[in-house]
Amino acid sequence: MQDNLFATIRSRYNTLSKVQKNIADYILNNKSEVVRITISELAQKCNVSEPTVIRFINKLDYSSYQTFRIDMAGELSKETTRLSSNGIKIDDGYQNIEATDDIEIVKQKVIASAACAINDINNIINTEDLNKAVNLIFEASSILFYGSGGSSVIAMDAYHKFMRIGKKVSFDVNSHFSLIKTYHLESNDVVVLISHTGESREVLECAENAKKKGCKIIGITSYLNSALAKTSDVVLFSSTYDLKYYTDAMVSRLIQLVILDMIFISVSLKMGDESKEMIGKSRDAISVVKKGILK
Numbered sequence: 001m002q003d004n005l006f007a008t009i010r011s012r013y014n015t016l017s018k019v020q021k022n023i024a025d026y027i028l029n030n031k032s033e034v035v036r037i038t039i040s041e042l043a044q045k046c047n048v049s050e051p052t053v054i055r056f057i058n059k060l061d062y063s064s065y066q067t068f069r070i071d072m073a074g075e076l077s078k079e080t081t082r083l084s085s086n087g088i089k090i091d092d093g094y095q096n097i098e099a100t101d102d103i104e105i106v107k108q109k110v111i112a113s114a115a116c117a118i119n120d121i122n123n124i125i126n127t128e129d130l131n132k133a134v135n136l137i138f139e140a141s142s143i144l145f146y147g148s149g150g151s152s153v154i155a156m157d158a159y160h161k162f163m164r165i166g167k168k169v170s171f172d173v174n175s176h177f178s179l180i181k182t183y184h185l186e187s188n189d190v191v192v193l194i195s196h197t198g199e200s201r202e203v204l205e206c207a208e209n210a211k212k213k214g215c216k217i218i219g220i221t222s223y224l225n226s227a228l229a230k231t232s233d234v235v236l237f238s239s240t241y242d243l244k245y246y247t248d249a250m251v252s253r254l255i256q257l258v259i260l261d262m263i264f265i266s267v268s269l270k271m272g273d274e275s276k277e278m279i280g281k282s283r284d285a286i287s288v289v290k291k292g293i294l295k
Helices: 005-011 018-029 039-045 050-059 065-078 103-124 127-139 149-164 175-182 201-212 227-231 250-271 273-290
Strands: 143-147 169-171 190-194 216-221 234-237
Touching (some): 018 050, 050 065, 127 190, 149 190
Parallel strands (some): 190 216
């Protein structure tokens, strides 16, 4: 039995074929119906053959459709029935935005999708890999953060957090500057690369340079079969279930933030009193500005 069937489908969504994604979409969008229908009926609804449905079920580590449907019924029974005024379940999974949605519906759908992303993290993130990432950063002489596109702000946020606890960190929005920095890395440095697709040219160039220097690479990406995933020493999966009108992998960025928060807090705990002292010094440094002493 899966820990969370629907989260498992979403976490593996980007590894599915086009036909399998159609099956996944139908299941996720018609949960209450699918739990009651036979495999032949599901195949008909999805315009595929029964063997195709079986292959999809097997990819989710189920040996039979019956077991899959039993787990699905169990998951449905756990779902809350908390409804907003317009009938959207807060815990009813990712919500596609429609062109006709008003601001209230958009608000509720974004909240529901964000809540779903947070709940999925427990299924998506492998604790062993997370611990490896924590140890690498804790022991690193320096850490280089770089993110492509919308992930750049995630890399900057991580840079800011780890700087406050006294870690030697670097970050630059300019990809050329980041590439130059990789040429000056040492083998005991760590590079954290963030890319939704895992195929960004700039990110892969950074990874290649870091590898040549003998650095360890932590890759955060939504695609386990991506070039970044293959070249990283530790891969943390930020899978996202793509939605209409959600630009630049918004849900994926939310998961990336949470992943880096988990790493940051864990590293801070390993540092013990040192991290508390460093945070205190960082607060003192900016308190001068906040008090308006500096003009």
